[in-house]
Amino acid sequence: MADLGLAFAGLKLKNPVMTASGTFGYGREYGEFFSLKSLGAVVTKGITLEPRAGNPAPRVVETPAGMLNSIGLENPGVDRFIEEELPALREAGATVIVNVSGHTASEYAEVAGRLDGAEGVAALEINVSCPNVDQGGMTFGVDPAAVAAVVEGCRRRTRRPLITKLTPNVTDLTVVARAAAEAGSDALSLINTLVGMVIDPATRRPVLPRGVGGLSGPAVRPVAVRAVYEVAAAVDVPIIGLGGVTTAEDALQFMMAGAAAVAVGTAFFVDPVAAVRVVEGLSDWCDRNRVEWIGELIGAANPGFKGRRPGRY
Amino acid sequence: MADLGLAFAGLKLKNPVMTASGTFGYGREYGEFFSLKSLGAVVTKGITLEPRAGNPAPRVVETPAGMLNSIGLENPGVDRFIEEELPALREAGATVIVNVSGHTASEYAEVAGRLDGAEGVAALEINVSCPNVDQGGMTFGVDPAAVAAVVEGCRRRTRRPLITKLTPNVTDLTVVARAAAEAGSDALSLINTLVGMVIDPATRRPVLPRGVGGLSGPAVRPVAVRAVYEVAAAVDVPIIGLGGVTTAEDALQFMMAGAAAVAVGTAFFVDPVAAVRVVEGLSDWCDRNRVEWIGELIGAANPGFKGRRPGRY
Amino acid sequence: MLSVFRAPIRESVRVGGGGGRGADGDGQAVFHRLRLHAAAVAEVARPGQFVHLRCALPGQWDPLLRRPLSVHRINRGRGEIEVLFRVVGRGTGYLAGLAEGDAINLIGPLGQGFPTDLADGETAVLAAGGIGVAPLVALAEELAGKGAPLTAAVGAQTAAGLVAVDELGKVAGRVATATDDGSSGYHGFVTDLLAGLLERVARPVVYACGPEPMLRRVQAMVAEGGPRVRGYLSLEARMACGVGACLGCAVRRAGPGTAYYHVCHDGPVFAAQEVVLGG
Amino acid sequence: MLSVFRAPIRESVRVGGGGGRGADGDGQAVFHRLRLHAAAVAEVARPGQFVHLRCALPGQWDPLLRRPLSVHRINRGRGEIEVLFRVVGRGTGYLAGLAEGDAINLIGPLGQGFPTDLADGETAVLAAGGIGVAPLVALAEELAGKGAPLTAAVGAQTAAGLVAVDELGKVAGRVATATDDGSSGYHGFVTDLLAGLLERVARPVVYACGPEPMLRRVQAMVAEGGPRVRGYLSLEARMACGVGACLGCAVRRAGPGTAYYHVCHDGPVFAAQEVVLGG
């Protein structure tokens, strides 16, 4: 049996398979299909300072080999999250990464600060794909300075490892990645969703009330693999690769491009046990290919790979 | 029978369905499946000043509901194109739009100049997705100033309508679109392919020899529709929408988002008569929905639509 | 623990409706019924719950998402469930193309079913619009099994859209029918029939499933009826996960402020006054 | 004018090979043969040409691209063609799952076939590696029909990989076989057998189809044979359009400078000296 364990960025993962934020709730629902302990980590739905109701319906629409979502960050707010959701996750034995969102840099920092005191939070994932209300509503994630400000703000308020989750909707991801790394981010997650739209010819309107939504699923995988490949050749911080991971082969693409770990998102909607199958598939693949430790594969397809190699679990 | 004819940007199209550059060769191959006269226009494979051999194999790889290509602009060069390919297209009665590529602004302009003298060229489509060798290899298309320079250079050398084909791999497409329009582009085509990568775990290398390739097909359609929607609310020049058009309903999404016409690309590989089916489907849809002239639908789903409405054919 | 099931198809039949497969150009609906072996689902399924079905071959990612279909009938003894659906698009088209011996990948039963405990003196009044009849057959069978008083009305646009009336009739007695075009039964809306039933029945418990305009009307009728009338609505929403994880299937909660229920998890059945339709 | 055909399946059979559907974990290959009604294709198809098959239901976009398969046999009288393929992935898996009565969407015949005009004194020498035998059966049948002298050798990794040897034998007489593991026939490569045949035959015309390493070896042997030996190779390449429009299926031309042929349009059959393999 191959060793799938990894240690990087202050995280210890029994295997490199996580859940993608927003596709796995707070672990309760899919926790009925498999034990949360079988995954490397559980990344929660995005948490904000105040509770958010989210967007009106419809919030999801299917696209070829993908989907758009416009959930609007529905969540109970950080305080109720800590009280009502975190204990169950902790008890289920999950390694918990909390996804953090906000509309101002100080909102991010405040959420990070409150989570710093909470027990059972292994790391924070900062989602910089929200509109920056202080700067006219462009998302933080397209502006390296804004990303750096958010990361620095969080860094001052927490000792936990910080992962910055980047949006792919930029001309040059490496610039934003460098800004996040230099501002103190311990790891990067990429990619978040692409911006997309579906129009219903019958109603002559976009299907989603806000027009655009976030594109995810197998359709975006080639874009995500390329993003990981490019960023892994530009920065040395560990990368969590995601975007359309459905099988172990997909996960291997990301790891060989340079990701230290992967996350499964939309694939849960197709197969509730997709992530478990990815873990099993990785183990089988390593055995068949005489790979003793999965860490050996990181960056294997990327001659420019700059990353520090993770340690063993 | 609904009227599908349109006139815009100095072009007269009997219907709003074109071919996407590079997916239709010079019209000969699919011309064996249907008459080129049945389409609004035929857009040729990209032409450069000198002949190009293109990239080594493999050049294509399938992805979920899409594909990557890395053809490398294989083409006979503008002079042989005019001599060997253009006459047949003219004789087939096609409305011909020539896609133009280059590595320097002056190469684009030179190709445009040579085509200006050629008979049977209805318009030029300037593909600014090539690496700009004068500026370190970033594609022209991500830099508004470089796009403007290419357009202005071509504008000086030709009286034909100029269409600028934009790449979606930028933070804000509207900035580039405005630059192209202000530099004298009569219309815009969007989108070109997204940059993507597929890695083969068995070989531990990217499948395409150059690593990345261009993602096209149904998978990218939501990104393309969004791009048209945004740009149509930012500039008033007519837009040709493309990216994953497979059916009349898809074409309607683009037109309702603000496109004056659409192009069918990757869908040809699935169904050689896809474009003809789109034309027929548009006609049926208009009849069923009592739309007398298809021009009425342009921008119908886009409250911010800024475009000048095309004229009748 | 929930599981992902591979349910072999025991029977696959086209039901009523017009010609051709898929929604026809002339708007004639086509309906299809599948009987599936899924003992673990049949064991625990309750009327009003749904199953979430994959509609592509393994390894194919288009269409990507599962499709929710109500549990139409439950046969615990044989370990079978049935689904009844209108063929509208690629997903239901795929399912209608399956034959006996094929299998479907499904998860379920999901969601909250209909509350079926009636107080003394209460009468169940079932109202279905079109394919909304699907969950009401399982409900009627359960209510009848409990000996609850029961009456039902089904409406559709045309006679061809009236399906499963016989199945319903077997347990509910006479089923009143209505069509928009008068081609069968009462000429008008099923809610007109419901209005009559609500007058005749002392303490009605309304169970309704159908298109949103119909459900809005039912909601108003239940509200107008005051404390004498209870009402439950089975809702539809675009879903991704089907289990409460993605928050995709929002429906507005009634009450001050903006808050949402999730149809797959809190529903699909809601008390009529709990939700704001079309919000 | 070319057309898109809907070809009904007349016969769908698994052929030889190991257990299970799809390439098994233990590397045992599974082969499948489909007999299709496609009169217009059968009418004009030539050995060495291929058909391009859609491998998804209408309206499904994954898998997206068509799959190229050689014309394995042609029956003009019955308006039928056969394809013979190894089940390796989603496309061939889909095709192998089809049954008599289903239909396939195909275009073809595409590409340039084998030149079959032999000069006096020339002998056709067919060499197949694995599933490379597929196009050679149609070729052998045509050559035999013309009364051309003919001999053949087929190789595979193991005995289970030797397919269609009987069909070939019916027209080519004795077929020499080779396996890498010696489990059937000669213990070694089919190119070793070919070397023997090239020595015994006065003016061989080699027709080869198989994996690239084999074709490279054949290419070298043809070159070494000098003007006495002609040779034709049937190549594979990743394809999108299949008709010459996308320029996706490049193979390097022999000669100075860099230039490419397109396998779908200029090939898939090339004279051995025309192409640079693995370039």
Ligand SMILES: Cc1cc2nc3c(=O)[nH]c(=O)nc-3n(C[C@H](O)[C@H](O)[C@H](O)COP(=O)(O)OP(=O)(O)OC[C@H]3O[C@@H](n4cnc5c(N)ncnc54)[C@H](O)[C@@H]3O)c2cc1C
């Ligand atoms: C809880 C629940 C129970 C249902 N029970 C039944 C039933 O018993 N019988 C029946 O005929 N139909 C039922 N529906 C509706 C059924 O799910 C849709 O008709 C079906 O998803 C259409 O899929 P399609 O691919 O054929 O159509 P398409 O229009 O191609 O589907 C495209 C996408 O839209 C979604 N979608 C389309 N229509 C609906 C809809 N009405 N509700 C929700 N999502 C939709 C699909 O799931 C898919 O993601 C139910 C819906 C829900 C939410």
Ligand SMILES: Cc1cc2nc3c(=O)[nH]c(=O)nc-3n(C[C@H](O)[C@H](O)[C@H](O)COP(=O)(O)OP(=O)(O)OC[C@H]3O[C@@H](n4cnc5c(N)ncnc54)[C@H](O)[C@@H]3O)c2cc1C
């Ligand atoms: C002209 C030509 C004739 C062929 N004739 C035959 C035949 O008669 N019998 C047979 O078994 N095989 C033949 N092949 C190979 C056959 O096309 C592939 O095995 C098949 O495409 C695999 O598809 P898949 O979806 O099962 O596999 P996957 O590996 O899932 O396919 C993924 C993608 O790669 C492409 N691909 C994979 N393998 C090959 C390959 N070897 N050659 C070209 N593209 C490939 C597929 O077309 C698809 O686009 C031929 C190939 C060509 C080019």
Ligand SMILES: Cc1cc2nc3c(=O)[nH]c(=O)nc-3n(C[C@H](O)[C@H](O)[C@H](O)COP(=O)(O)O)c2cc1C
């Ligand atoms: C329904 C849904 C909700 C999501 N919510 C969040 C979120 O709250 N925070 C976040 O950082 N990403 C969110 N994402 C993005 C995913 O975490 C992931 O980056 C993206 O979906 C690509 O991965 P996938 O293709 O595997 O789904 C969401 C995605 C989906 C589909």
Ligand SMILES: Cc1cc2nc3c(=O)[nH]c(=O)nc-3n(C[C@H](O)[C@H](O)[C@H](O)COP(=O)(O)O)c2cc1C
């Ligand atoms: C094989 C292939 C070759 C292409 N070559 C060109 C080209 O030469 N010039 C160009 O502007 N776009 C080229 N494109 C991009 C297409 O014109 C189109 O913008 C893109 O494929 C999206 O449309 P689609 O999804 O309908 O294919 C090419 C695309 C493909 C698939």
Ligand code: FES
């Ligand atoms: S469909 Fe995901 S929460 Fe209901």
Ligand code: FES
């Ligand atoms: S596959 Fe398109 S040119 Fe050969």
